[in-house]
Amino acid sequence: MMLPVLGMSFLALVLSGGAWAFAPIGGGASTHVSITGAAVLQKVTEVCRAIAESAGRDFTPTGNSAEELVQACLGPKATGEVSAAKFKSALNEIYIQNGQVDRDFVNSPAHHFNSEAFAEGRRLITDGVASIKANVQRENFQAARETLGRVLHTLQDFYSHSNWVDLGYTEPYANLIRPDLPLENLAEVSTPTCSDCANGGFCSNSILPNILNEKKLTSGYMGILSSVKPIGKCSHGGAADLTSSEVPRGGISKDERRSDNVALHTAAVTVATTATLQLLDDIRGAAGDNDYLRFMGIARSAVVAFVIDTTGSMKDDILEAKRVVNEIIDSKKGTQDEPSQYILVPFNDPKFGPLIRTTNPDVMKTEIAKLKADGGGDLPEMCLSGLQLALTGAPASSHIYVFTDAVAKDIALRDTILALIRSTKSAVSFFMTGDGAGARRRRSGVESRAATFETYKDLALASGGQAIGVTKENLPQATDVIIDSSTSALVSQHWWPFCYRSVVDSE
Numbered sequence: 001m002m003l004p005v006l007g008m009s010f011l012a013l014v015l016s017g018g019a020w021a022f023a024p025i026g027g028g029a030s031t032h033v034s035i036t037g038a039a040v041l042q043k044v045t046e047v048c049r050a051i052a053e054s055a056g057r058d059f060t061p062t063g064n065s066a067e068e069l070v071q072a073c074l075g076p077k078a079t080g081e082v083s084a085a086k087f088k089s090a091l092n093e094i095y096i097q098n099g100q101v102d103r104d105f106v107n108s109p110a111h112h113f114n115s116e117a118f119a120e121g122r123r124l125i126t127d128g129v130a131s132i133k134a135n136v137q138r139e140n141f142q143a144a145r146e147t148l149g150r151v152l153h154t155l156q157d158f159y160s161h162s163n164w165v166d167l168g169y170t171e172p173y174a175n176l177i178r179p180d181l182p183l184e185n186l187a188e189v190s191t192p193t194c195s196d197c198a199n200g201g202f203c204s205n206s207i208l209p210n211i212l213n214e215k216k217l218t219s220g221y222m223g224i225l226s227s228v229k230p231i232g233k234c235s236h237g238g239a240a241d242l243t244s245s246e247v248p249r250g251g252i253s254k255d256e257r258r259s260d261n262v263a264l265h266t267a268a269v270t271v272a273t274t275a276t277l278q279l280l281d282d283i284r285g286a287a288g289d290n291d292y293l294r295f296m297g298i299a300r301s302a303v304v305a306f307v308i309d310t311t312g313s314m315k316d317d318i319l320e321a322k323r324v325v326n327e328i329i330d331s332k333k334g335t336q337d338e339p340s341q342y343i344l345v346p347f348n349d350p351k352f353g354p355l356i357r358t359t360n361p362d363v364m365k366t367e368i369a370k371l372k373a374d375g376g377g378d379l380p381e382m383c384l385s386g387l388q389l390a391l392t393g394a395p396a397s398s399h400i401y402v403f404t405d406a407v408a409k410d411i412a413l414r415d416t417i418l419a420l421i422r423s424t425k426s427a428v429s430f431f432m433t434g435d436g437a438g439a440r441r442r443r444s445g446v447e448s449r450a451a452t453f454e455t456y457k458d459l460a461l462a463s464g465g466q467a468i469g470v471t472k473e474n475l476p477q478a479t480d481v482i483i484d485s486s487t488s489a490l491v492s493q494h495w496w497p498f499c500y501r502s503v504v505d506s507e
Contacts, residue, residue, distance in 0.1 A: 030257075030269040036152050039276035040091065041069075047289050048073035072296055090297030097149030107224055111150075113158040114222035114236055115160050115229075118183050124154050126179040126279050129279065133286045136295050139395045144295055147281075155279060156272040158252040161236060162219040163193075165267040166207055166353050172275035177282060187211065188219040192232025197250025202237055204260040206250050220252045227272055270419040292358065295341055297298045304328070305343035305390040308366070309383065309404035314373040324431070325368050327403075329361045344368065347386030348375055349409065374492055384413040387428065391420040398426040400465075405433040407453065415454055420464045430456040448485035 017248045052059035052075065061072040066084035105111035110120035128151035133143035155176060159165060164173060175181040187193050193211050199204035211218060220236035221229035227242035229235065235244040235252010244251045257265040284292045293299060306325050310318065342364035344356040356367050383404050390400050409412075421428060432453065453469065460467040 008201045030265075032153055032156055034094050034271050035269060035276060036094060036098055036149070036154055037091065039273055039280060040296070043277060043280040043284065044073075044293070044298065047284060048298075051289050051293075055164075058440045073293065083154065084299035088297075088300070090295075093142060093145045094149040094152070097146040098153045099149075101150050101153040102363050104467075109222065109491050111154050112222070112314070113154065113161045113219050114185065115219075116189070116219050116233075118162075118186055118217065118219070121154055121158065122176050122179075123181060125151055125279075125412055128154075129177060129282065132283055133499055136283070136287045136291055139294075141297075141395065142144060152276055153278065155275055157221075158270040159272040160265075160484075161252075162217060162460070163207055163211070163234075163252060164217065165264055165271060166255070167212060167217070167253070170267070170271065171276055172271055174278070176275070177279050183217075185215055185217055189230055192248075193218040194232065194234035194248040194252065195251070196248040200245065202222055202253075202258055202260050202466065203250050206248070207234065207252060277424050290340075299340040303341045303398040304332075304339040304395050305345065305394050305398055305400040306402060307345045307347065307383075307402040308368075308371060309387045309406065310346045310348050310373055310375075312374055314403075314405055317405055318371060318373040318404075321431075322368050322371065322404075325401075326365055329365055333361050334450055339399075341391060343398075345373055345390045345393070347382045347460045349382055352382040352386040353389050355389050357393070359438065382410050383408040384410045384417055386397045387417055388413055388420065391417070391424055391426060391428075393428065394424070396424045396426065398424070400426055402428065402456075405428070408455060411455065417459055418462055421459065426463060427465040428459055428463040430460055430467045432456060432469050436469070445469040 028198060049068070051061040051073070054073070054205065057075060059072055061068045066087055070087055101111055109115040109117035110124055113121040116131075128147050132144045132147050132151070135141070158173065158176060169191040175183055191211075193208055193216070194206050195208055197206050210216075220234045220241075221243045222241050223229065223243040224240055225242070227246050229243040229246060232248060233245070234248065234252055235251045237244045237253045242250060251305055252370050253260055254265045254268040260462065273337075281294075287295060296383065308318070308325075315322070327328045329342070338361070341357060341359050344364065345353055347353070358364050358367070383402065383406070387402060390398075420426075434446070451465075458465040458466075
């Protein structure tokens with residue numbers, strides 16, 4: 001059942017021209033939005049229940065609001081206020097792209113399975129599903145959702161624009177989402193498929209008896225610029241379809257519920273909904289339950305990335321950096337604020353990386369434990385290169401923590417980092433010890449060190465993160481600051497005001 005809080009605000013997306021899409025005309029209430037929404041929410045509920053059962057807990061939403069569904073899905077250990085904003089936003093992205101197929105591809109037979117364009121329409125679906133799966137694997141969730149919206153529109157149109165339900169079929173045509181299966185028993189372009197509708201409008205039983213008996217698959221021809229269609233072919237129908245005035249007149253569209261097609265319209269909606277569920281289940285099977293929920297905007301929190309300096313000058317600091325990282329991980333484990341994924345990027349001089357990612361907090365702690373401070377020259381390290389790798393490897397709205405004791409050698413990347421921060425909307429916080437930088441300051445000058453640390457402050461300001469400077473001697477008492485800031489950032493997921501804290505002046 002579609003959740004009321006999610007459904008009502010999106011009905012306006014259905015285009016007023018019902019000739020191209022499921023539309024609430026003639027007393028019907030089924031649209032692409034309602035069909036998509038009902039299927040998406042049913043599949044999310046199934047996945048949430050499966051995850052809960054595998055964890056040995058009940059899945060019992062306390063109500064039908066989005067917040068209550070997300071709360072039940074994330075489990076009883078969730079703390080703090082639960083927000084369903086990302087879930088609603090994900091649905092909105094799907095709905096908008098679904099509706100825009102009518103706007104952007106109004107004259108494309110393949111996008112609507114008009115004019116017997118079955119092979120072309122099936123190719124749009126199968127290519128689109130392959131793209132969705134690849135983008136989910138790459139964590140390009142927004143791109144995957146937008147493609148899903150467009151693919152579902154085409155898939156759903158098959159059942160309202162073809163004669164599938166007229167032939168008596170009550171289950172979806174599985175071959176539409178299976179590129180390995182052939183499209184069978186298609187009506188030839190030279191084969192007449194409809195009789196004339198004398199009143200020029202819609203008639204019941206206009207499909208020729210031999211087409212029904214032989215179960216030949218056809219769809220209505222649609223012409224918004226021309227009335228030309230092959231001899232004897234069915235039209236889509238409606239005022240916008242110029243072919244519907246050419247013999248055989250009328251149309252076989254089941255987009256809206258009319259007096260002549262109540263049963264067929266209802267059947268088309270039912271099968272289109274089932275087909276949508278099957279396609280979503282196919283994506284779920286490829287993605288896995290956890291990534292499927294992330295794809296749908298349901299996840300515990302943003303991804304957390306740690307970018308850590310491993311040069312020799314960090315020998316006295318890296319143990320404390322490890323302790324801070326472990327405490328951040330432990331403080332979120334088993335709560336709603338637990339990150340959906342962890343990323344680690346070590347950097348040295350002249351090397352940086354590799355990027356390590358995991359959804360398991362214990363695996364991340366094991367990777368952190370392997371870090372050793374060793375090597376590096378007498379120059380500042382590749383801090384911004386490591387940060388760039390984290391920004392490009394993490395999804396949007398991630399929280400990134402940089403631990404270093406030195407200024408950036410690769411300062412030329414500053415503008416690139418700023419552009420990545422703005423495009424990904426990720427928050428970057430710098431945790432910088434002063435002793436190592438101070439030693440290098442004696443070689444390069446006070447102004448150089450101050451200007452470069454200003455770079456870190458500027459990047460933090462642009463991202464909504466923090467820049468925390470501290471001497472090595474006072475490092476332990478400063479770590480509480482960054483742990484506290486990580487808690488607030490993960491819980492609120494808001495843009496934080498810039499904060500520069502110098503715990504003890506290094507001079």
